[in-house]
Amino acid sequence: MMKKAENIIVGISIGDLNGIGSEVVLKTFEDSRMLELCTPVIFANVKIMSFVKKSFESTSMLHGIDKLDQIVTGKINVFNLWKEGVDLNPGTNDEKIGQYAIKSFVAATNALKEGVVDVLVTAPINKYNIQSETFKFPGHTDYLDQELEGNALMLMVQDNLRVGLLTDHIPVSEVASKLTEELIIKKIETVRQSLIQDFSINKPKIAVLGLNPHCGDGGVIGKEDDLVIKPALKKLFEKGTLVFGPFAADGFFGSSQYEKYDAIIAAYHDQGLIPFKTLSFGKGVNYTAGLNKIRTSPDHGTAYDIAGKGIADYNSFKEAVYLAIDIYNARNQYKEISENPLKTKEKQL
Structure with missing residues (x-):
């Protein structure tokens, strides 16, 4: 009861x-x-x-x-x-x-x-x-x-805006080496399950931000988006997870694309927290999802x-x-x- x-x-x-x-x-x-x-x-x-x-x-x-x-x-x-x-x-x-x-x-x-x-x-x-x-x-x-x-994941929440992180409190210099296909899949699955059981969203749509500027521009500005992030998202999508991206992080929030998704997953701490805190107007909440x-x-x-x-x-x-x-x-x-x-x-x- x-x-x-x-x-x-x-x-x-x-x-x-x-x-x-x-x-x-x-x-x-x-x-x-x-x-x-x-x-x-x-x-x-x-x-x-x-x-x-x-x-x-x-x-x-x-x-x-x-x-x-x-x-x-x-x-x-x-x-x-x-x-x-x-x-x-x-x-x-x-x-x-x-x-x-x-x-x-x-x-x-x-x-x-x-x-x-x-x-x-x-x-x-x-x-x-x-x-x-x-x-x-x-x-x-x-x-x-x-x-x-469970598996802890930082999920910032303010009304319908939810921003999760693939990596959180680590130096920026270590982010690229920490991003593996296994980690990305685990984190996104954690967010998906949390959206279902904690926020009562039956078929959540999740957006993932790219690591490099312009998602690497086909490998010119970094290869992680093409070699690590995209394959992970493809595997998840083929299993039925409604996950999309990677999206270039610079214009994603400014163009209000974030409003189309139930959660946004950032590659690293400041990439997710800066736009979140700008938009949440001091009413944001840090939720430890996945536990x-x-x-x-x-x-x-x-x-x-x-x-x-x-x-x-x-x-x-x-x-x-x-x-x-x-x-x-x-x-x-x-x-x-x-x-x-x-x-x-x-x-x-």
Whole structure:
């Protein structure tokens, strides 16, 4: 049976406490109507969150809990993951604060794995101060790929605009060598399955951008598009996947071609993220597709330059919560249809 919306438990990792993460989290749930959609559980410390709350005169009522079986529906639950006080210096890069960010993220991920929370929404971290002997990952996505079942893929989402990546957090100098036929096929199949089960699109159309300028101009400006990308797309299309391209990346978004497709796959990080963030107007969401659990995050970083000033825009985080709930419901519906196709058809009739 599908959970009622207000019973969906949203686990929240607090991110870098010297950034804007805690502010956008609290601002998101200032509107009491959000608590009719879900029940948040913030993995941090209620004293710290109360301190942050006072810094921008928030009226949110926080409910501190010491055990995860004490979660109260319809409240802003703060799980006291640590007891000690933490010195905050907004806008400052601090290794100690980075370790609290990872402590929160790891605990929230464990709760997600164990089914204590239904979805995970992560506040922004600093990729430099989180590194340690026990955590050596470029960011959230790589850790989740290790801890959860499936193949993680970064999918940026804003309404009907969805941009996925063949490669993500690697140097541009390594992109060409990482693009193999096997990788391209795996990533596109992951996106296709996500569009079906997470976004309820039965026959998704996917566009793929070329790696080189003008897709290599027949090999004059690079051979990868002809020798690697095109054969992979041909194999997928012959198997029934509606995948098209490669398209020259420079004019694809400017000419509004992107509007004809359910998802666009870019070859590397900035090729996909620059047009996405330009078009999404601060409401974009980073969704980790391809895993057996749901994780979303806002499409921005720690924003040290405005941290502690109470002026952070929370719309992207709010959209990340909405999307996590929507995908949770879509997956449940997909599972119900897959397991009971005849029963579901009878209901519709």
